[in-house]
Amino acid sequence: MKHLFIVNPVAGGKDRTGQIRAAVEAAFQNRADRFEIYATKGPMDAPEKIAREAESGERLRVYACGGDGTFNECVCGAALRENVAVCPFPTGTGNDFCRMFGAEGDLYRDLEALLEGWETPIDLIECCGRYGANICSVGIDARIGVDVHKYSGLPLIGGAAGYVVSTVVNVFKGINRFMDIRCGDFSARGEHSLVCACNGRFYGGGFNPSLSARPDDGVLDIYVIKAVNLFTLAMLIGKYAVGRADELPRYVTHLRGDRVEIGFDEENVVNIDGEAVYAKSVTMQLLPGAARLIVPKGMRFFDAARAAGAADR
Secondary structure (H helix, E strand, O other): OEEEEEEOOOHHHOOOHHHHHHHHHHHOOOOOOEEEEEEOOOOOHHHHHHHHHHOOOOOEEEEEEOOHHHHHHHHHHHOOOOOEEEEEOOOOOOOHHHHOOHHHHHHHHOHHHHHOOEEEEEEEEEEOOEEEOOEEEEEHHHHHHHHHHHHHOOOOOOOHHHHHHHHHHHHHHOOOEEEEEEEOOEEEEEEEEEEEEEOOOOEOOOEOOOOOOOOOOOOEEEEEEEOOOHHHHHHHHHHHOOOOHHHOOOOEEEEEEOEEEEEEEEEEEEEEOOEEEEEEEEEEEEEEEEEEEEEOOOOOOOHHHHHHHHHHO
């Protein structure tokens, strides 16, 4: 088995390659397995590297050393490959996937726990030719999220202030967009503020629309939010951010399914685990068990899945 550490040298605004290398080399002093530390050279370099490594058929464990974007690229490389398992090893600014596990999410920062960990299948969302392990969305939230980077690097603006500026700018441009939405027996056509499909629970730096979504249950929690004005948006976002959107059925439709299709009248930004793509029509399709996740030693979140696997054997 080979361990591949994919390092994003610009994650979190600081190159931590040397720090990661020192930690990895120390951890493997008494281990027989091979390892490699690979610093990415640009966007979507990680999936190509993983694909090349996986061609041999050897078991490969991939550690995404960065933020949510780095993890997403590694997931794209590991998707549908039975000999590849992947996990986050957070060193970036955004670690929304790990938030789902509560206090146990800190185990993904524990290299020894990861190296001693086990593997479990998780579902992925296929969307616009990419894969996501966490949350995909379109609408005002996606537009705010993609524009944060435009403002967070400006003088006197950074961190949470970048979200505030992006929110103000995008609200001024207009909250709602035309959407033609289809999900199972549900259909809606007209102005909407957003559609969100949850395989995980957190996105956008801590928004938690679903309290119960799991990446291994074979179903998406899908939220369709009607057109709203600024006052209603302010009220709605407060509840939506903490998993209480169901308290506002006048504006929110909560669906559970494995596929949602959305058409627009013009190209829109699509959020896939915090990464932005652009499309005039979108299909978010759940792929059960499409990737293997490394579960750190000591994590109990997936205990039921592990017990079921042991029983099957």
